[in-house]
Amino acid sequence: MHASIRTLRRRRAPAGEESRGKRRPYGSLRLSRSERARRAWPIARDHDGVAHRAQLRQAGVSRADVRSEVAAGRWRSLGRHTVRIHASTTGRARLWRAVWESGPGARLDGVSALLADGLTGFSPDAIDVTVPAANHAHALAGVRLHRPRSAPEVVSAGIPRVRPDIAAIRGALWAHSERQAALIICLAVQQGLVEPGRLMAAAPVTKSGRGAFVRTIVTDVCDGSHSLGELDFARLRRSRGLPTPSRQAVRVLPDGRVYLDVYWAEHGLVVEIDGGHHTLALEPVRDALRQNDLTLTGDRVLRIPLLGLRLEPDKFLDQVERGLGLAHPLGAARQGEQHPARGA
Structure with missing residues (x-):
């Protein structure tokens, strides 16, 4: 009796039992x-x-x-x-590896999180990974570790990653330059990875440093307001000593009445400040039609993206200055002298 029980206990598992997912004992045959x-x-x-x-x-x-x-x-x-x-x-395999190897609770952050969401047109020099400060983290070549005290909300579907609106803001804050920061925000919005409203809510509230710049860029891209750009242009214009443009200029074009952002009637020069909404849907078509109509009536049009006022203000103001100089009857003859319109 006892011998038969011992025999049953030592009986090997039926063939195929391992293939049904049961764990094999240590030292058993390999697959x-x-x-x-x-x-x-x-x-x-x-x-x-x-x-x-x-x-x-x-x-x-x-x-x-x-x-x-x-x-x-x-x-x-x-x-x-x-x-x-x-x-x-x-390429996404590198992202999986970065999360798995960096430590418990690791998730992609910044631009790397946006790449997992489908961001295109941007190639970071390292993978950004956040590991909660309370967890042990492992340094990994090609991975930039962040250890916040409180980890941001994570998207668990697919590669663990920070929520897109938070990731876009943090990516901009960690960017190497203001130009790169602006590009990250623009790409995230233009490619539909983040809702403008959520991005506005996530933008840092600060009056100095990179945070203030990022807040400004987010407002430019998401708000679509002309008034902010016109106020900034007016400040830059005054700093250059350029003449005051016509106020509330209105023109009648084939499609109806249009309000010009900045217009020097005596110089035949129009400056259009393009907010972020000018890149969306059919706005580029409407902008082109309006610019062509203005050109056909004899005016010249300079377009300045609102981001241009943030990143390259001097270059755009140089173009405005040249436009005013070319329109002046003595402009060509007075090259090298102080601009005739400056100080007016």
Whole structure:
């Protein structure tokens, strides 16, 4: 009786039981090459060619199985947690690896989070990853770690990442230059990755430093207001000593009455300040029609994107100055002297 019980207890599991996902005892036979591939490839497919070792173990692929595949050169170890399964991985595989290897609670942040959301037209020099300050973090080549006291809200679908509006603001704050900061904000809005209202709410409230600049850019891009641009242009115009333009200039064009942002009637020069909304939907078409109508009536039109007043004010004001000089009858003859209109 006792012998038969011991025999039953020592009876090996039925064939195929391991393939049903039950964990195999330590030291048991390894899976076949084809079975490893069958279990690992769906995981790697969902993670752009890579897999987390914990996910592989949950699928019944043991540490010994992983070592065998790595030794054979079919898989590649990319760190403590990341294994490359597919020979050809996508750029997003780097993002998965950065999150998995940086520490518990890690999530993409800044521009890297926006890249995971589909951002195009921007190539960062490092992957930004945030790890909560209370968690242990691991430095990784090509990854820029951030350790905030309170971690921002995370989007868990797909690669763990910071919410797009927060990511856009933080990406702009961490940018290498104001030009790069403005580009990040513009791309995030233009590509529909973040709602303007949420971006406005997330913008930093500060009166100095990069935060003040970012707040200004967010307002320019999201608000679509002309008045802010016109006030800034008036300030820059006065600093240059340029003449006062016509006030509340109104012109009648084939499509009806239009209000010109800045108009020097005596010089036949129009300056249009284009806010962020001028790049949306059919606005470029309407802008082109209006500019063409103005040109056909004898005026010249200079267009200044509102961002241009932030990033290249001197270059745009140089163009306005040249436009006024060319319109002046003595402008060509007085090159090299003080602009005839300055100080008027």
